[in-house]
Amino acid sequence: MNHSLYLIILLPLLGFLLNGLLLGRLKKGFVSFIACASVGLSFVWGVKVFFELLAMPEGARAIQETLFTWIPAGQFQVDFSLLFDPLSSVMVLVVAGVSFIIHIYSIGYMHDDPGFGRYFTYLNLFVFAMLTLVLADNYLLMFVGWEGVGLCSYLLIGFWFEKKSASDAGKKAFIVNRIGDFGFLIGLFIIFWQVGSLNYADVFARAPEVFAVGGGVITAATLLLFLGATGKSAQIPLFVWLPDAMEGPTPVSALIHAATMVTAGVYMIARSNVLFMMAPTTLAVVAIVGLATALMAATIALAQNDIKRVLAYSTISQLGYMFAACGVAAFAAGIFHLMTHAFFKALLFLGSGSVIHAMAGQQDMRYMGGLKKQQPATFVTFFIATLAIAGIPGFSGFFSKDEILWKSFSSDFGSPILWAVGLFTAILTAFYMFRLVYLTFYGEGRMDNHTKAHLHESPKVMTVPLMVLAVLSVIGGYVGIPHVLGGSNRFEQFLHPVMTGLHGGADTSEHVLTSAGHSAGTELTLMIGSVVLILIAIYMAYYLYLKNIDLAGRIRNNLSGVHALLHGKYFVDEIYGALIIRPLINGSLFLWKIIDVFVIDGIANGLASIVGDISTGVRPVQTGTMRTYATMILAGAVVLIGYFIIR
């Protein structure tokens, strides 16, 4: 059966080419039509193939399609081929769906921007790259998408290139990502030279024969892959680019830096679950790094005033959760959170975009407040998303986050400490998110009068996508209701065939990871306990930022050192600057001015001038007068003849 998978990536590519080649010659309406239609059709096609996939028997759910041979070099053969299995199907639907919604939103948000056409061109290219990433059936093609989304991220962060901070941020994002990609590449080399292929199917099938569980090679390979993931998904130590990435247009932040691209790392680890399962050390590293990132970003988010930066750190923090899930071998939970996060975080960003739009570009929450009245639709949807991210029961975030917390407690790789850190982070999350909501939508308006007069609700083209996402943020969690709440966790089951690392690929029907040894009672207790704590955190936010604002100020003053540390984002940028960037540039200047110009060129020129000096020394012999030359000739003759006589 021909599924024409390639259409899913071809359509956005066509949109990109059409808009890109005819840039500046098309009307805005036509540009946005091409862009949205191509992504929309791609989504529709994705849905169609998804149902075709569902129709297949559970164990054989995979559609593979080879387009052409890409790089043939000896034994190294990589095809341009696509794979549509449960994991990629989820990703395709999330990516294409959210992209489509954000495309629509962008029509309104970017309407007055002179770079309208360019914006949609880049956006379509991004969708193409992201879909290539998730549809690839081998690591190299995934890497294509991986770098492709990095490129689009670079272009879109620096979209307003006339602003130095924007182009700086774009460059930073690209370079930091490159550092991660470096790890990814080396990881691929190890895999290829051990396994002899980069195809998922081949790699996963042969990995158990080639690698020893817990062996040095597989640990190195997976750690390197994880380095790639930390770059793309903004984890410690490579998270520094994501907050700066907020320089891009807000829909871009929503699409690339919240919903899709940054989750590529999680997808990659889930995809490579076979490899990661064979390297327990790596799993531990992943879990620890993920939770550390989650905690650190959450604490930073407490002290930020820029609405988008709070959301950015929140994204980093939530990504940390996903990694924590992967780190405790709960890959499905990670992907589940990835999906729900895509919905509510995209919604949060788009909502903040709507706010910023109304505030005429103002992003500082200290100058907002009371927007509830002027922007009811934005407020309601934003509030729903906040409930979701905070983990209030009934909203999507609750199910996915709780799943992760439970797995980090109960899984073979989990531990109560991980759970405690995760819970603490969840409490912080609820606190800072409600701080954001209270500062922005409640209380008195703190903006100047001019702005106040212009406050308005955003147009339909922007609010409708918000509503759609709000609905998704609520219902998105119901595909994965845990057993303890009477559900069957269909999401995990659906992904189960892909998670061969968990069950050795042998059985596909039975649900193996049932958190053996832990009773349902424990699970329920922990769940209720965490909800209660989160509710307390929300109340504290309410008390500090709405009821008793002075107290918040006093606390800040008393803890000024801590606040400075958090507000300054632990000064990681400055540390990197002092430890890496400065020495690099100074070292390069040294190499250029001293080594290159002075030493190497100096040696070359020195040799030349030595020859020159010798020549100058000998030159007086050449007096220019004939008689001297004649004498020299005679002397030469005398010497030569003398030599022959004596010999």
Next chain:
Amino acid sequence: MLEVVIFYLSALIAIGGAVLMIAQRNPVASVLYLIVSLAAQAVLYIQLSALFVGALLIIVYAGAILVLFLFVIMLLNLRGEHFEGQDQKVGRITKYVLSGLFFIELVIIVRQLAIPARTDIVSAQTATDFGGVEPVAELLYTKYLFPFELTSVLLLVAVVGAVVMARREKSEKQGGV
């Protein structure tokens, strides 16, 4: 015996003419001394039965080339005072020593040469017309025809070259007129 006298006499004149030639301040006198030296050499040529070449030496060298020198000297109206300036004594002596060494080396070489037996010189077997016009001409027009013809080309080139070199520049001429 006469031969020996003629040889040493001619040799003495040739050497004396040469030395005096380079010792003169006045170039006209130099030319005249060179003619003397060449004449003495021509005698030696004839003594070596090179009649034709000896005659050429007198006619072409003394008669044509050196006269040309004289013409040029006259044309340029040269006097000794054109050549003031003093060489350093050391330099001068070095030059003489060098030339002397050169001469000594030549002598050594001549001594080391395996010179054919004495009898070869002016022996009875020698053809009577050795060095005469006819045999030389025969060689020139048979064995050495090609070089001989090339000589004509060389002379032609020399003539053209000399004309071009010695001619006044066009612009100079026009400027003069």
Next chain:
Amino acid sequence: MIPIAHYLILGGLLFAIGAVGVIVSRNLIVMFMSIELMLNAANLAIIAFSRSLNLMDGHVFVFLIMAVAAAEAAVGLAIIIAIFRNRETINADKFNLLRR
């Protein structure tokens, strides 16, 4: 009979005198004449060898050398005239254009 070596040594002596003339004299014309002298010194040696080997080819060589000398004299004197016209002197020490 005069040994051939005598002729050769005489030729060598004349050659050496010519060489002295070239390197000592400042007058271009005298230098030029010295060169002519050196040519003739070589001719003398050739004639002597020719006699001793009983071969007349040497005479032909001398003939050709004389032709070359004539050509040389013609061109050389033309150059001297041209130089004199430009520089008003034929003092060899005044010409050091080859320097630099």
Next chain:
Amino acid sequence: MEQQILTLVTFFPVIGVALLLLVPRERADTIKAVSLIVSFVTFLFSLLMYVMFDPVANGMQFEINIPWIAAFGIHYHLGIDGISLLLIMLTTILSVIAILSSWTAIKTGVKGYYISMLLLETGMLGVFVSLDLFLFYVFWEAMLVPMYFLIGVWGGPRRIYAAIKFVLFTMFGSLLMLVALLYLFFLYHGYAGEYSFDLLKIYEMPIPLGAQTYMFLAFALAFAIKVPVWPFHTWLPDAHVEAPTAGSVILAGVLLKMGTYGFLRVCLPVFPEATIQFVPLISILALIGIVYGALVAMVQRDVKSLVAFSSVSHLGFVMLGMMALNVQGMEGSVIQMINHGISTGALFLIVGMIYERRHTRLIADFGGLAKSMPVFSTFFMIVALSSIGLPLTNGFVGEFLILLGTFKANSTYAIIAASGVILAACYMLWMLQRVIFGKLTKPENEKLVDLNIRERLVLIPLIVLIFWIGIYPKPFFIRMEPAVKAILSMVHKVDRADVERKEGIHVAQPTCVGTTCTISGGGAGCGK
């Protein structure tokens, strides 16, 4: 036709030179048209050759072998394999582009300029088709002369210094090469009893290791200066900065490849043991070149010298891949030669285009060009991204294979080299940011005119190639594979078919148990 096509391609530009000599120097337009047509026809001939080339056949094709100076065994022996084929195509394409790009840039001495360009083309093509070492040497040296004039006459303010430096550096190496060449010549006489410079015959001669070492060093020095391998690179920035745009394009695009080609064609197959012995040395120099070139490029103030130093870095990759001595590394190396010709050539063209408008190349003098010259900026961006090896552009394919092959040979080298990929992103993006992004602060930059039709025509073929090689490089790989395997079989002294077995990917090899398995894996170590 089979026989004559190589001669035709190589010497067709000389016919153009003859035609140009007949055109009076005042008729600049005729001169330009004639040279453009001639170079284009040369390109068409090379295209014909590409079509006629049998992609899967082993050995040399279109061979022609007639005595030239029979007394010394010197033959007019031409022939190509897949590697030379690709380089010839690159040369002919870049020549057309270079000629088209100098349309308005060259205003003085037009006739001499185009004659030099065409002579240069013949010289370069000659190097790639020669199978007789003497012929190779003749072309190698012959191409110096027109390049010397191109830099020295039509170059920038320090052109004389740059031109002399270029020639002296190259001559220094090639004289050593000549000595080694003659030694080889007499060695072959001792071995076979006949005098010959024929490369294919010399391939079959076993050479004692001691002699190999010295000759390898002599040849390698000549080639390394040309490549240029660090630390012999200092002529390159000077030559690039001072050369006219087209000169830089040819210099970077083709001339540097002659060095790497020399390694592939002469050093590796003729001196296999010495090659293996010197792999660490050359690899380390290449690594230094990669990192050093990138770092120094980062702090350049002149766009052109930035691109020049980036060349040092890229050519380091080429050398590194070659020294991996396996199929992946070497194929990556060959494709990277082509890539570098295309991408860096395009970068020089782009720099030339703004230089023509602003008469400055200092990065600080620009900024915000994306606003005033959007088309230009788009091209610049695409080319810069291909230069830093973004997937689906040509640079990625080459760099990936090189790193893959190198990783097999020595994983440490590959890791260090991969850091060069990061640095490449740093210097390129930083330069892009300062040149085309930011605010238009300088009034001169506001009035700049965007690219005209001719300039777009110059760049578009290169852009097409960038994506072609990036997306569908198969045709190139198929053609070079027999040649690469032939060279490897000579280096490793195994049968052509066994080349890959040597690489030993251990599929399902049970030797890897527990933690004893090292990253570089078991398998047959290269060349041991």
